[in-house]
Amino acid sequence: MTRIAIVTGGIGGLGTEICRQLALAGRQVIAADLPARADRVAAFQAELADLDGAVRFEPVDVSDFASCSELIARVEAAHGRVDVLVNAAGITRDTTLRKMDPQHWQELMRVNLDGVFNMCRHVVEGMSARGFGRIVNLSSVNGQTGQFGQTNYAAAKAGVHGFGMALARETARKGVTVNTVSPGYCDTPLVARVPAEIRAQILEDIPVGRLGSPADIARAVCFLAADDAGYITGANLPVNGGYFMSF
Numbered sequence: 001m002t003r004i005a006i007v008t009g010g011i012g013g014l015g016t017e018i019c020r021q022l023a024l025a026g027r028q029v030i031a032a033d034l035p036a037r038a039d040r041v042a043a044f045q046a047e048l049a050d051l052d053g054a055v056r057f058e059p060v061d062v063s064d065f066a067s068c069s070e071l072i073a074r075v076e077a078a079h080g081r082v083d084v085l086v087n088a089a090g091i092t093r094d095t096t097l098r099k100m101d102p103q104h105w106q107e108l109m110r111v112n113l114d115g116v117f118n119m120c121r122h123v124v125e126g127m128s129a130r131g132f133g134r135i136v137n138l139s140s141v142n143g144q145t146g147q148f149g150q151t152n153y154a155a156a157k158a159g160v161h162g163f164g165m166a167l168a169r170e171t172a173r174k175g176v177t178v179n180t181v182s183p184g185y186c187d188t189p190l191v192a193r194v195p196a197e198i199r200a201q202i203l204e205d206i207p208v209g210r211l212g213s214p215a216d217i218a219r220a221v222c223f224l225a226a227d228d229a230g231y232i233t234g235a236n237l238p239v240n241g242g243y244f245m246s247f
Contacts, residue, residue, distance in 0.1 A: 081126060210241065
């Protein structure tokens with residue numbers, strides 16, 4: 001039976017590679033993301049054209065509870081179920097707390113934390129009833145260590161793992177696992193926007209001597225999303241090139 005997987009933020013730097021690797025592992029993948037990015041959607045479809053329809057795009061706004069409900073309804077109508085959910089959607093609104101407007105806080109929380117709730121809320125009942133489910137939520141190294149100018153981001157990403165541990169307890173006897181992957185600094189457009197001098201310092205602090213690649217993160221996600229990963233739940237898998245060893 002082909003497993004049905006949804007990846008939010010599916011057309012982003014990490015999301016695209018996660019979709020690819022899940023498809024190569026035999027999943028039918030739905031890349032869910034904002035529909036307004038028409039140019040990026042077209043580029044995404046071209047990037048994954050070699051997968052012969054194993055990945056398709058569906059629009060969603062993860063910050064909107066009703067939009068998530070409608071997405072799940074469409075996927076279930078087409079495929080009958082959702083077996084795997086990867087919550088990879090995320091944004092930044094960086095500034096120091098003393099300069100942070102409430103809007104900076106609220107916009108980020110609605111996507112990075114509320115979005116995890118909105119999606120999980122609509123799949124967990126079906127997964128539990130069928131006795132199988134894999135939920136993988138993307139946190140961040142900065143949810144574990146903090147980072148200057150990211151009180152909002154660090155709080156949300158720490159919250160993602162706390163949420164996952166609690167949900168893992170609720171679903172552990174139902175065949176549904178809930179785990180977290182915490183990427184370190186990766187070669188993505190998000191990290192490319194960090195000032196050059198800060199990127200240089202980050203690189204110096206990574207023991208393996210390089211930024212992560214989207215493939216590094218996708219590999220960890222696919223491991224936790226596998227059918228035979230049923231004895232791993234409530235875990236947080238850091239994928240950061242040994243960055244913690246610098247502290």
